[in-house]
Amino acid sequence: MTAGRLILRTVWHYRAASLSVAAGAAVTAVVLVGALTVGDSVRHTLRHITLQRLGETELVLNGERLIRAALADELAASLRTNVAPALMLRGVASRQADGRGADDVRVIGADARFWSLAGRADPLAGRADAAAVNTHLARRLGCGVGDRLVLRVERPALMPREAPLSVTADVAQAITVTVAAVVDDENLGRFSLLAGQLPPDNVFLPLAALAERIARPGRANTLLVARRAGGGPTPAEARAALAAAWQLADADLELRALPQAGAAELRTGQIFLDAPVSAAVRAAGETPLGVLTYFVNELRVGDRAAPYSMVAALGPLAAARDAPPLPPGLRDDQAVINRWLADDLGAAPGDALEMRYFALTPAGRLVEQSARFTVAAVVPLNGPAADATLMPAFPGLAEHENCRDWSPGVPVDLARIRPKDQDYWTAHRGTPKAFVTLRAGQALWANRFGDLTAVRWPLADADPQRLAEALRAKLDPAAMGLRFAPVRQQALAAGEQAIDFGQLFLGLSAFLIVSAVLLTALLFALGVRRRRRQIGTLLALGYWPGTVRRLLLAEGFVLAAVGALVGAGCGLAYTRAVLGALATVWSGAVAGAAVRFHASSASVALGTGGAIGASVLAIWLTLRREARKPVAELLAGEGDASPAPPRRAALLLLAACLCGLAAGGILVSVGTGRTQAAAEAFFAAGALLLVALLTLTGWWLGRLLRKRSATTMTLAGLAAHNAARRRARSLAVVALLACGCFLVVAVGANRRDVRSGALGRASGTGGFSLWGESALPVYADLSDQSTLSDLAPDAPLENVSVVPLRVREGDDASCLNLNRAQTPAILGVRPAELADRNAFTFVKLLDGTPSARAWLCLDSELPDGQIPAVADETTVTYGLGKKLGDTLEFTDDAGATRRLRIEAVLAGSILQGSLLISETNFRRAFPDRGGFRAFLVDAPPERRQAAAEALRAALVDAGLRFTPAPDRLAAFQTVENTYLAIFQALGGLGLILGSAGLAVVVARNVTERRAELALLRAVGLPRSRLVALVFWEHAGLVALGLACGTTAALLAVAPALASPAVQVPYRSLGLTLTGIAVSGLLWTLLAAWGALRGPLLGALREE
Amino acid sequence: MNPQDTSILEMTDVVKRYPDAVGAEGPAVLDGLTLSVRAGESLAIVGPSGSGKSTLLNLAGALDRPTAGSVRLDGRELGQLSGTALAVVRSRHVGFIFQMHHLLPQCTVLENVLIPTLAAGADRSGATRRAGDLLARVGLAGLAHRLPGTLSGGERQRVAVARALINRPRVLLADEPTGSLDRASADALADLLTDLNRADALTLIVVTHSEALARRMGRVLHLSAGRLDGKGGGA
Incomplete structure (x- = not known):
């Protein structure tokens, strides 16, 4: 006889109970493995996309100047690898047949060396008037091979267009091409130097032909260096090769x-x-x-x-x-x-x-x-x-x-x-x-x-x-x-540093995991209690209490391990289901990215191990008190129906009061503030209230047991007393339901409808009605009313004003980009334009920055040449992983490394995704980037559409596109709302699991009291009343759980309820809570009815 | 010195109270009980239901602690021992036979007999041999690989006896060992117990309602109102 044999025999003998415990561990493993492999899948997808969009590109030289395309040959020889010259321009494309168009198209001039980065032949070889489009653009334009496209691309200027005496006319060059090929993602169709999971709209032209059309023959603005088989080349090698090969002509x-x-x-x-x-x-x-x-x-x-x-x-x-x-x-x-x-x-x-x-003034105007x-x-x-x-x-x-x-x-x-x-x-x-x-x-x-x-x-x-x-x-x-950037390394880093969806889903699934673990422990504890006499026997035979607990724990480990291993397999199916949801109903969480399934063995092992560990830990916590009871009591099969000693009950009451007082104290100190800090304080108060209510429930159950009245015996009183007899069990059920309700309501009530109140200056739109972007830079200063009048003499731009923004293109640092931005986009703005309007709301300011004119901090002089910057809170925290006061390095057009310092942080706004600096600092850092490419448009709501159309028509070559500002804000909010929806859905699953646990508790309670219930039958109580007794006993627990959770949650979300910006989904919350209640009551009824089936009276003869 | 002259169990002024429904101390089940049992003696304790017989046996067998008083088993003051030490006492010095036998339904007859050897850390092969011998002694040699659910009440109780003896205890405590058996099985079990007492000089303390069983013990004590009335008796 060995301990292992005893454990295995026990597991097999009580296999029904063992199976239920293993099932609990399996659910935990499903969720853990599922969450971690969702993270694997997102990471893998981002990496896959990165490798797709870059092909074999290792380094890139990409700037505003046009270099000799022949430089590529010279570098290829010294670096011993393929170097592909390319011309990368922004443009607008439209289908000639019907005018169906796409703004913000990437026009890429490339030759065979470019296509060899994907190991494919040049699809445009020998065809000067042909073009290839990627599948995304083809779908967008509804075009295919043979269709004619009209492209308008920015014609690189001989001199910076904003330099004195420069010409700003003829910015765009029209090119008509015939589509000769549609290039898929695997063949560089989604080529891009910016980190992002959404495919760009790409049009490929033969390099030589494009260069001729923009009157810069033999020129390129990009060099793509392919990776060598043995590794490298490194940026240092490329730098050295460039230093040896470049000529003055490459610097114009x-x-x-x-x-x-x-x-x-x-x-x-x-x-x-x-x-x-x-x-x-x-x-x-x-x-x-x-x-x-x-x-x-x-x-x-x-x-x-x-x-x-x-x-x-x-x-x-x-x-x-x-x-x-x-x-x-x-x-x-x-x-x-x-x-x-x-x-x-x-x-x-x-x-x-x-x-x-x-002369050119510092403000960039000619006077x-x-x-x-x-x-x-x-x-x-x-x-x-x-x-x-x-x-x-x-x-x-x-x-x-x-x-x-x-x-x-x-x-x-x-x-x-x-x-x-x-x-x-x-x-x-x-x-x-x-x-x-x-x-x-x-x-x-x-x-x-x-x-x-x-x-x-x-x-x-x-x-x-x-x-x-x-x-x-x-x-x-x-x-x-002329400098090389390690684009491959940066791109892979962007993916690696992206939001960890594994951890995100672990957080979102937390309640589901906790429910599964608690259920596992509960089921195991019920099984152990059923074998109390065996425990007593072992102790009576000389087993140490610690030995008995270790045996039970080992048994729990075996069950948890078996369950977790099975669950791990099912977890992969769960992952696929989640990915399916991310592609459909939850697509907002991944901004429309198509996530591919991928599971690493490390994640599966970690999830499985975590499930085993969590289950065993929970089981251990429930076993701590086992084998400590008197042996005689265990041998007699006594339960835990003894009431808590008076001192412990008093402590419970005191704890409940303290928590309640703490919650009240927080509320008084916060007042009716509407800030984020106030919302967090309310949440904390709500959580404290929940703890207080649950502690009070525990005290009340103990009191029920102590203060029995012998003079009146009613079914309701009996039900209440029975619920109090198994205090720990009952409290576990109440707590599970209460926590679930709290989380579901508290989180769900924070779903935002940013469109409500979105036109106010303090809102996320800054009071602007339109957000505009252009493919090509606009050199006209649209902030000048006379310019607007000239553009639209028929007065559709009356009462319209524009704040133009300069753009240094970079990675999107908004929540819509799953990658961590390595080189975020930078916008140059005139601070006074925003300060005068008092546009947007700042949530954080560095000490000493007056909030009333916070935008003017962009004009301040910082030590060590740092440049002040402002950014949206989501960009700072999640897009860049920074905080107020942190600095970021960037390279200016002169190749110098500069630092931005985050001086202020905006509340959720349409400016999410970029860093904002003053226009003055922008022009100093990026003198080669002229014109404006982003626009904040002030227009009365009824003139918004007309204003957008008028500006588009007046600047047709620029490829202007406008988005209503509330819509842009809503797009950002969709991500957060989707996360909340996922949390609610998974939390709801956890509650369903809790309801199933309730059913198990009901069945267990009935089984343990069969003799008692048989006695009630024997004295004349009909079966239906017994079912009612059991039902109401547990329905009371469901009601208690819902009441505690909902009450605490209402307090936690009080600011949200009072805020016009928050659209509380009363209907869906009501449905969820009703579903929880109905589910709990249904499970209770079914379990009670099922457990009381069959002849009860035989239980009177059993010992 | 004659081993039979040595007290193996000494209970002095033992009081035992259980907490009531509200957790306060209840009335005394044993109220100043004093008992001395010599090594090798066979003793029956009889009394009405609720008189505290099982409580007395639990205290003697280190399954519980007295509220007051002293319990010395084989020279050890049980009240001063830790929970672990008490477990050692139960493992190595006491054999307990329960009224409901408390066999583990998931283990075979042989495995049930061997259960106490895990606690005592006994040599596995030696223990298995001894278990086989004990099963033969109690007349169950051919049932070693059967599950308890397939045995009669009498057979289960005999398995319990074998289990109680596997670690060679000095004291065998039996709580209503024949309580759930028919007459024939009860007689057979009584024969076995008395044989063990006689042949192995095993101290035997039996709590029973059965006068027939009590009469076969060397001494019979009556327990009432929490105290013992001693009467002589002989086999």
Whole structure:
């Protein structure tokens, strides 16, 4: 005889009871394994999507500048792997046949090297006018092979469109293509550099064809480096390879020899040489000469003026040198004019020369300014003063022969151009008419895009080739926006750091798990109590109490293990069911992502082990008091019907009062606040009240037992007394039902209808009626009412105002993206626009930030160059995993690592998903990203639709799309509401389990009292009244449980009940509670009827 | 010294009360009881229902503790022992036969007899041999692998006797051992018990309603009002 044999024999002998205990453990395992494998599935899906969208891409170089596509070949050779050039543009697509369109389409120019990242052939090989669309876009447009599409893509500008003198017209390029292939997800159809689970709308064109169509042949803005078989390449390797291979042309720089000027000149297609270049040229070569040539509106002396002329500012950048035609010693307030101008203005040395010009203000607006100089000298129009090459290729000017064709990026009155001006242009083109010192010119015309238009070295002193090498050596490609990012590593990290759906579902299933564990323990305890005499026998035979408990625990372990192993298998089916629900009724929780089933052995093992552990722990807790009772009592089969000693009852009452007082204290201190803290306090008070009510119930049951009245014997009194006899059992049932009701009501009552009250300034919409986004940047400042009037002269935009936002594209950090944002999107906003409107509500502010004008914190100066930022609370907490005061690093357009600091946090808003910084800081960090791509529109509700249509029509090329702000807010809230719905559903399952436990308790109670019930039958009570007795005894417990749980829950959700923003689902809650009550009563009735079937009177003869 | 001259059980001024329905101490079931049993003696305790006979036996067998007074078994003061120590006493020094035998229905006859050896940590093979011998002694050699549910009342009680003896106790306590048996079975069981007392010098204390059984004991004591009236008796 061994202990193991005894355990196995016991398990088999009492196999019905054993099966029920194992079933309880099985349910626990189903839920645990199910929850963990849901997490596995989501993680696996995100990883799968990541690998689908990137193919074999390891590193990416992607920026605003256009590099030589040939650079890919050079890098491929040194990195010994495939490097694919690509042109990635944003655009709008529409089907030519019916105009069915899609805004915000990714237009990707790619060649065979790109497609080899997915191991497939180029579907567009040899077809310059063809395109491939991904399955998502094909479905959206209803298009297939052979259909014609019209694409509008942003034509990359030669110079930043917001730079002075830049042209903002012709932003979009229309391209008509024929669909030659539909590309599925496995073949890079969902290619994207942004982390997200939703497929983008992609159109693929041949790289060369696309580059030609946007007038940038041989260019690309992206390099995709494939992973090597043995690992890598690393960003450091790529950086080194790039440093060796890149050329000035990749940074849009050109070094040319100007024999006539006797100079080698460095210039850029972007017109203004940016800061890294300015710094590099100072260290490369000798005696560089800085040139800043500007287009001025007017040069005036007295009452005579010459319109629209070039003025050049010249000066040494390093060692002092001559800067002809400037005479040595020219002061900054002096100017040199050429003979033509002198004659035109009748000017002579000593005269006051006034210049009028357009300059870019810090706010990004062009304003006309003037400067005064004294004419220091008049130079002949020859030699260094007759150098037309000093004028950069200003777009809208340089390419036109006739001044009447000018269309520069500043307002010009072409009527002012005189025939002599045309003659000058014809003969001398952009030859400057006046010259000032470089210092003077930079003071007037330097802007965030640069303070030089060219640098020159004497040709005699500088070999262009050597100079180019020296410049390359001094320039950091990263500072020019040429840097590789470990996109694969980042993307996989985004998936790994995503919301752990395993833990989420564990939390949502917590009550279900607790119910199953409690039921397991309850069933086991009932089985043990049934064998009390056996326990007494073992003790009488000399077993130590601890030994007996260990035997029972081992028995419990065996049952839990068997049940958990079976449950683990069923758990995988449960996972599939949950995934099915996530694809349908619960799709809001995963923002529409299609989650694939995947189960890791670790999760199955952990879930199984957890179920065993939880079940065994619960069983152990119920066994602690077993084998401690007197042996004689156990041998006699005595139950636990003894009342609690008076001292313990008094302690229970005291505990109940204390909990109640604590709940009251919390309520008094919080008052009627509507803040999140108040809501949490109410919840805590409700939970305390629940504990108080349950403790009071325990005390009351004990009191029932003590204060029996012998004078009146009624069925109701008997039922109440019977319920009190098995106090622990009864209390367990009440507690289970009460906790379930509490959670279901408290959580369900917090479902939000954000549309209610959503147009107020303090609401999540900020009072705005529309949220707009554009595929292409809009360069018109829509915050200017005159601009709106010009766009829609027929006045549909009356009483409409717009707050435009600049966008640095990045990962969506909202609750709609399952991935953890690695490089979140950044929006640039004018803080005063939001502060003046007092838009949105801040839930957290750093100390010292006044809440009344909290938006203005975006303009504050922070130490160490940090940039203040504001974000939505969901973005901060869940999207980024940060909190108020934390910092985030990002890389600006100059390749420098900067830090944002979270200064304030918004309550749930339509701004979720991005970080907001001031427009000023945005332009400094991202000067290459011009225009606005997001819009907050203020419009009266009745004009909302018309305003959206008018703006779309006026800016059709930009691909504007508008969403009613309440709808956008509701979309975010859908995620939270779905989680609540899942919690309610799983909690409801837990309650059903609790009801089943109630049925078991009923059956057990009846079985234990068969002799007693038989006696009642014997003295004449009909069977129906016995059933009623048992029914009402347990129905009372159901009612107690519902009453305790609901009462406490109502207190917990009092703020929600009073809030207009919360749509309490009274109907569904009522149905749920009714269902719980009906289920409990039905189980009770069935169990009572079932247990009392058969002949009872025979029990009188049994001992 | 003659072992029979040594007291194996000494109960002095023993009082036992049980808590009432409200948890307060109830009336005394045993009220100042004093008893001395010599080693190897056979003793019957008789009395009306509710007189405390089973309570006395439970105290003697270390199944319960007195409210007051002293119980010494084989020289050990049971009131001073911990729960674990009492279990050791029950395992190694006392054999108990219950009125309802309390066999484990899920174990065979042989396994039921061996149950106490797990508590005592006995050598397995030796214990199995001894169990077989005991079953033979009680006349159940061929029923070792039967389940209790298939045995008659008398057979079950004899299994209980074998179980009580497996650890070679010095004292055998029997609480109404023939209470649920027919006449023939009761007689057979009585023969067995007296034989054990005589042949093995096993101290035997029997609580019984049966006068026939009581008469076969060496001494009969009457228990009433919580105290014993001693009367002599001989086999």
